[in-house]
Amino acid sequence: MRRIYNKIEQIAGNVITVIADEVAYGELAKITSREGSSLAQVIRLEGDRVSLQVLAGTKGISTNAEIRFLGHSMKTPFSKSMLGRIFTGSGEPRDNGPSITENMIDIGGPSVNPVKRVIPRNMIQTGIPMIDVFNTLVESQKLPIFSIAGEPYNALLARIALQAKVDIIILGGMGLKHDDYLFFRNILEKNGAITRSILFIHTAADPTVECILVPDLSLAVAEQFALQGKRVLVLLTDMTNFADSIKEIANTMEQIPSNRGYPGDLYSQLASRYEKAVDFEGAGSITVLAVTTMPGDDVTHPIPDNTGYITEGQFYLRNGRIEPFGSLSRLKQQVNNRTREDHRAIMDSMIQLYALYKESIEKQSMGFRMSAWDNKLLKYGERFEREMMDLNVNIPLEQALNLGWQILADCFQPAETGIPTKLIEKFWPAAASNGTL
Amino acid sequence: MGCKCGSIESVNCHCGRIVGINGNMLTVEFYGTVRQNEVAYVVLGDARLKAEVIRIRGRYADLQILEEPRWLKVRGHVDFTGELLAVELGPGLLTQIFDGLQNPLPELAKQCGFFLKRGVYLDALPRDKKWEFTPVAKKDDTLRSGDTIGTVPEGIFTHRIMVPFSLKGRYSVERIAKPGSYRVDEVIAELKDKKGSIVKVSMIQKWPVKIPLKCYSERLMPSETLMTKIRIFDTFFPVAKGGTFCVPGPFGAGKTVLQQLISRNADVDIVVVAACGERAGEVVETLREFPELTDPRTGKSLMERTVIICNTSSMPVAAREASVYTAVTIAEYYRQMGLHVLLLADSTSRWAQALREVSGRLEEIPGDEAYPAYLESVIAAFYERAAIVKLYDGSMGSVTIGGTVSPAGGNFDEPVTQATLKVVGAFHGLSRERSDARRYPAIHPLDSWSKYCSIVKPEDLQLAQKTLRDGNDVAQMMKVVGEEGTSIDDFITYLKGEYLDSTYMQQNAFHSVDSSVSAERQRYTFDKIIKILETKMTFDSKDKARAFFQTLTQRTKDWNYVDMGSFEFKGIEAQLDKMIGEVAESAQNIQ
Structure with missing residues (x-):
């Protein structure tokens, strides 16, 4: 059986076509030309015409480049020696360490049988009140941070990673600026977390196709660790670059686009990655935190829109703060009934009051007279933003709840908060400046 | 070659x-x-x-x-x-968890471990289990497809073993098994057709999923309300047994929580949950929690009346389409036994997207947002499989279908939502505004509609709806002219609307009492609230009016949170009556 070919029929975008026999869908090939060599993956078969996406891009590839089919699909090594190491989107070392070839595993494996999952039960404390109190992060959750360019989303990601009590951190960087890559590396090193981290980094300067592989590599490795009972946190930044790479390949392959040029299977493509987040019955877990930058700050753009339908909530990061509206952790109900009995009441009523504050602000900006009620809301909103929303605030949950009561008591009468009377009786601070029972 | x-x-x-x-x-x-x-x-x-x-x-x-x-x-x-493409029908479907191709997932986990394995197809119905068969038909009886041959007990139900739906014409019973225990694949009857050829019948039969089951004498008008114990559903936008409804909404507006609530509380015999292209985590919640929860109607575990079909988003796309049809076919099968079945499909958009994906690969001419031109007819045909029917033996059975829709960008003007709205009997539109303001369930009270009968008096319902509309009008006006430009009467109308919204339309899904409200309690509470809305009120100032309504709202919410008939319930009710009495009196004095 012939496995080496020397005649490329077509080169378009990052996809080449060769005439070959006995090739399997998803098989890997090695392309060697004057520029060097690259891996390529089979993405379509039509009779004996084989289309491959070239990981390193097609720049400089000549029609007589050597194409050798390898007889296996894309794999990654998996071993403890990967901890502390940095790899590229094709799994090659990016640091100066040796390449690892032991224990090769398939990437993009099958999905987990739902009956082998358990209901997530463990809260991940972050010290950020907007997360801990209002939208609690839960082990095995998949959650994106919706943001726009210029916001400190990578810093937020790094902070959560360092504060969360997990065994292993896997960072998948897609289309990262080189500075951002260094930022992550340095902050992990500085805090001594690098020894429990593995980094798969695709920078903006690297070939597009490698970008598509980063989530698969990261999650395949994470899955193996989780099966060994480890609690793994996977950070993916930025998934918008991943989706754009998928679009690029789909368009090259002349697929009919569905919405703004994105292929119809964007939802399934994103879902098959995010759904790797799991809490295994009798083994470890994978928590996925991803950044999605919204083009034009538009949440209805296909990437954030499809993402929102897949993930278990989302955090909106805007003006350096996690927005209370729209931000949501769907799994918070699983844990916030076991934290403290007032947790849910504080969470709901503070947000409802903050929504009213926003209405008052609107009225004020239109020049209407402020009623006594409006003035209370203005006082409240201002304190809420300063003492709770600010990302620099770093306090544990209990303390944050107490602070919530204090702010409410300083601004309102108990009845105005809409909190059930029983909780008011128990938690309303006695020495409040402006509220008595 | x-x-x-x-x-x-x-x-x-x-x-x-x-x-x-x-x-x-x-x-x-x-x-x-x-x-x-x-x-x-x-x-x-x-x-x-x-x-x-x-x-x-x-x-x-x-x-x-x-x-x-x-x-x-x-x-x-x-x-x-x-x-x-067909499914296996017979005793043993209840309590099961299947994938879209009717593979039992727990069994698959036993064989393959943590991960799904392709190419493994297991029997949907366990072959080794024995069922206690009681014959109903006698030798020489004349039967047609759908008629009962005998019964077996399946959990809390009497499962009818029926003449295979695929048989046409009349058959006479040649031989029927004696009472006793049999496996599903054992022959329990032999039927003879007019030409004298013999058909052997077991408890198991196959039916192609894409063809509706039609073994009934007539299809009736859905009229009986299907209680969901959610106030905004049963009182304002009810669903009928044998009807259809859809719940479109942007992500994060609470579609899934709503579906889970309905699947727990709905007043039907059997619930089929089709998790189609959605998160695996949500299915896990259902399949881990249902065995622990008690069905108030039967006192048994909720799982005993549930079948879960799950093809989550990372499972193969093409099987997604199959999963909704598998689910509806199982629902129709139980309907044939004179049972009321509710099918919840979450989410039909993912199924439509699967169609789109296939259509794109076939290089068909794309329609709006690249959905294929046959999208509407496919959706319509699916919802038309909901029906309340009179069976040949005179008993009634129904399939009610409720589908969620996940419109791109939360915009209802997209093809899937529009195609669905044309064919459903009730529309519960979820709104981002309401979910942002934590007003759950975030069903928009002004945009939603239902063509079915409510559990309260129509004139009361009209008054409530008028209050909401008027209150909303005043709220819109206040945005322009401000509070000081609004008359006190208008302001009270606004507060009444808000009061109705926050004490009745909103409901706490996570509270043990408030999460499910019986019809009796809904009528009682609604009567009380209607009385409050009808009460003429006057206040010296807007601040006083607001303070009054804030207290009233909080008391009424407290009232919602206690058991009906309890001591506290009566106590709070007396407080409410007193508050209203005082306000009504002062209004009269001024006049």
Whole structure:
């Protein structure tokens, strides 16, 4: 059986076509030309015409480049020696360490049988009140941070990673600026977390196709660790670059686009990655935190829109703060009934009051007279933003709840908060400046 | 030259070979005859992967493979079965968790461990389990398809073993098994048709999922309200047994929580949950929690009345389409036993997207947002499978279908939502504004509608709806003229609207008492609130009016949180009456 070919029929975008026999869908090939060599993956078969996406891009590839089919699909090594190491989107070392070839595993494996999952039960404390109190992060959750360019989303990601009590951190960087890559590396090193981290980094300067592989590599490795009972946190930044790479390949392959040029299977493509987040019955877990930058700050753009339908909530990061509206952790109900009995009441009523504050602000900006009620809301909103929303605030949950009561008591009468009377009786601070029972 | 069946490429040949692979679309050259929508198996080593024929052109058939296509090769062998995609029906479906192709997932986990394995197809109904059979038909009885041969107990239900739905005409009973325990695949009856040929019948039968079951004497108008114990549903936008409803909404507006609540509390015999292309985590919640929860109607675990079909978003896309049809066919099967069945499909948009994906690969001419032109008719045909019917024996059975829709960007003007709205009887539109303000369930009270009967008096409902509309009008006006430009009467109307909204339309899904409210309690509370809305009120200032309503709201919410009939319930009710009495009195004094 012939496995080496020397005649490329077509080169378009990052996809080449060769005439070959006995090739399997998803098989890997090695392309060697004057520029060097690259891996390529089979993405379509039509009779004996084989289309491959070239990981390193097609720049400089000549029609007589050597194409050798390898007889296996894309794999990654998996071993403890990967901890502390940095790899590229094709799994090659990016640091100066040796390449690892032991224990090769398939990437993009099958999905987990739902009956082998358990209901997530463990809260991940972050010290950020907007997360801990209002939208609690839960082990095995998949959650994106919706943001726009210029916001400190990578810093937020790094902070959560360092504060969360997990065994292993896997960072998948897609289309990262080189500075951002260094930022992550340095902050992990500085805090001594690098020894429990593995980094798969695709920078903006690297070939597009490698970008598509980063989530698969990261999650395949994470899955193996989780099966060994480890609690793994996977950070993916930025998934918008991943989706754009998928679009690029789909368009090259002349697929009919569905919405703004994105292929119809964007939802399934994103879902098959995010759904790797799991809490295994009798083994470890994978928590996925991803950044999605919204083009034009538009949440209805296909990437954030499809993402929102897949993930278990989302955090909106805007003006350096996690927005209370729209931000949501769907799994918070699983844990916030076991934290403290007032947790849910504080969470709901503070947000409802903050929504009213926003209405008052609107009225004020239109020049209407402020009623006594409006003035209370203005006082409240201002304190809420300063003492709770600010990302620099770093306090544990209990303390944050107490602070919530204090702010409410300083601004309102108990009845105005809409909190059930029983909780008011128990938690309303006695020495409040402006509220008595 | 690829025939392996020995018929050497004659019309009887059922072989084919792959000539092209594009994602989950295969192009297969065939030699004999193929049927549109028949099932074929793609052979890969020892594994046989299920696929469905979706287009035939000349010697080539296009197949959507219902599994991962990885590692298939051109020239790979394909076996056509000549059968349409079908499900197994019989005792043992309840409490099960199936994937979209009716593979029992717990069994699969036992065999394959943590991960799903492609090409593994297990029996949907356990073959080793024995069922206690009681014959109903007698020798020489004349029966037709759908008639009861005998019964077996299945959990809390009497499961009817019926004459296979695929048999046409009349049959006489030649032989019937004695009472006793039998496996599902044992012959329990022999039927003879007019020509004298014998049909052997077991407890198991197959039915193609895409063809509706029609073994009933007539289809009736849905009129009885299906209680969901959610106030905004039953009182304002009710659903009827045998009817249809849809819940579209942007992500994060609470579609899934709503569906879970309905699946727990709905007043039906059986609930079929089709988790179609959604998160696996949500299915896990259902399948871990239901066995622990008690069904208030029967005192047994909720799981005993539930079947879960789950094809979550990371499972093969083409099987997603199959999953909703599998679910509705199982629902229809239980309807044939005179039971009321509710099918919840979450989410129909994912199914529509699966259609779009396939259509794109077939290079069909795309319609709006690249959905295929047949989207509307496919959706309509699916919802039309909901019905309340009178069976041949006079008993009634129903299938109610509720589907969620996940419109892109939360914009209801997209093809799937619009196609769905045309064919459903109730529309519960979720709004981002309301969910942002934590007003749950975030069903928009002004946009939503229902064509079915409410549990409260129509004139009271009209008053409540008028209050909401008027309150909303005042709120809109206040945005322009401000509070000081609003008359006190208008302001009170606004507060009444807000009061109704926050104490009745909103409901706490996570509170033990408030999460499910009986019809009796809904009528009682609603009466009280209507009285409050009807009360004439005057206040010295807007601040006083607001303070009054804030207290009233909080008391009423407290009232919602205590058990009906308890001491506290009466106590709070007395407080409410007192507050209203005082306000009404002062209003009268001023007049």
